[in-house]
Amino acid sequence: MEYTFFFDEAFHDRIIRLNKTGVLNTMVDNALDSYIGVFWGCNSKDLPFITSNISSFEEKHRARFGLKEDQELKSQIIAKKNFSHGIRSFNKNAYDFYWDLFSLIKETKPILQIEIISKTEYVIRQLFENIIFDRRYNINPSTFIYSLTKFFNVYHTNELLESLFNIHDTRTSYNFRKILLNHLKCVLSEIKDIKRKQREYVALKQLYDIISKSKISFSSEGEYAFSYIPDYHGLSLLLNELNISNSDVSLIIDNEEKTFQTGMEFDFNSIEQVDSKDNIQVRLSDWIAGFIGRMIYAIQNDEGMLEDKIEKINEISNNDLSTKRILDKSWFELYQKQYDLYLLIYNSFIIGHENYWTTMTTSNCDQALLLYALIRYIASYDSFERFNSIEPEMHSEYYNSKLLNELNEYYKRIEHNI
Template identity: 25%
Template sequence: MYNFYYDESEHSRIINLSTITGETYYDNFLVAIVGWKSDKEAEIKQKYLAFEEKYAERKKKGELKSDTFKSNQFKCGFASFNKQNIELLDELLEIIDNNIYIYFCIESKLEFIILQLFKDYHNNFFVDMDAIKYSIVKTVLTYHPDCVLQNIYSLPEVFVESLILFFKERIELNKRNPVLKASENEALSNILMVLQDVKPPQTLSWDYHIPFVGFDYYLKSKKINDYTLTIDKEGKEGEQSKTLLAAIEVGLMNCGELNSKNHFGLRIADMLAGIVGKLMKSLFHSLHNDSNNSVVSKTLLDKTWFKLNEKQLCLYKRLYHILLEINNDWYKIYAGNYSDDLICLLALLDYMNHFKSADEIQKDFDMHPEYCNACMCSRLEEHFNRIHNKLPVEPVVPETDEYFRDNKGAKIYFDVNKQPELVINEGHTKYLVLSVGFDKDCNPLATIASEPENKCFRLPEQLSEWAMTVIGMAKLGQNLFPSEVVFSRIKGRYYVDIL
């Protein structure tokens, strides 16, 4: 049995013009869920309550929560922390050990809006709408054009016109620094080629389900079936919140609500969500120029970010361990296509983690903003390249020591010699092919509709090029399967026709 606890940060989910143009607005909505085996609850509770008691003077309304850290205290990351905040955060992060399971969900509020506006635009063989939507969100968040933001709400019928006008102006401005802005101009030019009128959205109401969809994947990946999920209570007493209802609708079991005053687990989740959110927010503001600044230039972190003592560096290392090492899983951090702030944070943690000591940072100190920026840009480029890949990425969950099942239910053997070969007789043989792929040794495979269960077969090596071609098309968004396929063997050579 496992106990999980949910809280969130930056949770202004009323999406309208006043919220997204407000001074305190931050685009990302964060969810943190922490949990542990039930038999560990008493031990973790004892540690955490002792920690809270030590810092009782920092409680607000009887609770020690993430708002004990103010946003301006993250101005230059942990380098801005004073001795008291360093000690508090260090002791908090020390409690998070291998007994604790952690899940994060990060969503861009603007991406949610753009997805609603462009819901009728889909990927095809010629146009990658995922990449285009990503580029629209990134550009609007980077430059914050008031006319575009206002038209989303007040005049959605001319939203695309204002977007096109802004992109054209931006392309001309970027020409002042073609080396730095070549990739951005290419992306904006691609957007201009495909943008047409969009239909006004039916609703911009927030979707509460997404964090729980990711958490459901996380539980299944971890093979956790027996659990409870407690959500920090919001709204009127006696009424189920939209958050709780969303968790139930996703299919999560044993869900309930409590006030965070009544359970330490909710306060741990609040702390993690708040700290990560404030650090991401500070990174965002530090890496973006004033939107009214017409000068096209590179934006780097200030050197102050790297003026760290040993304890401040240790905070980065602890957070790295929590986010990227403890009970790691493919679904541990669940995010949308636009997740640049998250990617920059993870790159920063990775960059800081490779230093063995604060003294080592002093070597070549002036170059750290450039080096760290290169690390972030590399991660962002990798992410953007992954967006182009339309093939789903799913974890391999072994059913036995010999095989796992693909998403069609067919057995995939770890030893390819145990994988049956597809029978292709002289002449023509027709099968209903559900999917095509390769094993780890690059042998072509095809999953065939069969009874009582679908089966995966090895294909002749001669069909490797064909398999690579159809996979390449699927990667670009043109999935040809399931389809009836005629496999032919004529004079020892193999041919394929997709009907």
């Protein structure tokens, strides 16, 4: 059998670097730590049927948004403010767009393969490859990278980031290690008696002990070019899981030279670059990637979820570290039709796409779980009446518990290499 797959990406930072104010470009407003890549594909004989459905969808919504026939319908057509509280804050056009999109996915049943890759972790992995560990430690690479990535995402300061991106000799390597250890020490001192931070305390104490007895031999060169190998690695793993040979797959991707060159290293039947403006199938990948990225961004940046920003690590005692961070209740103040859309997303986007490699993350999968746990939580209620019988404040608590349980289960798996 022959298969055709299409690909596009969202929240794509080609180069990871500090900006002029010392802030990582993946941490500025409107940026997301996760790179989102979406493949969708099908048996080539089914492509005309699916394409016809995509065309009908696009024609309807191009007219809805007042676009001319030569204008591309991109995921950005849905304004970011629609996602502030997830589906609860969708206006009519946004609601109809995603209802029809996920109905299309449910009807056509494409093969989906999704990458949600932490850009911070990508940098941390370069560091990990250049640490000389004390031989007395039996290092689990996955837990080390996960814990250090999470530490940088939550407790970074400009000082720490600047030292990471300024390693080029023995002196600057030593300086980075000294600053990192001081950050860990300050955080450990503040969280040791906080109940919600106890698992984190143990992980960070292990990090401190390991790094304090390790040597860093590393050159950061000021920036990192993002790698697209995880895209094709994830797709190859899913194809293998489905007993499809890479050589039976033709790829069509949005114009991106480095993504194209990386794909050439894998043994697909063919790979072709196109302009998404001229390829409606690639635009389907864009619509899906845009939804995933914007939902994750909205959850992560919800006021109830945000940790206090740290200006100076030695002043971290001024930060509120003890208050539990939970999603605002507005996310759960749903009408019937909004609940129904979450249910449709669950049935079209998760059910039927439950292969292990449907979603590819690296060690840090936290942002992927933010979204998947939310969809699974809402869909766990067998009716809107049952869902609506619970106060929104309690839904926030229950979702938080589900998310923490899924994160803890994941950490146990990587801790024991399962």
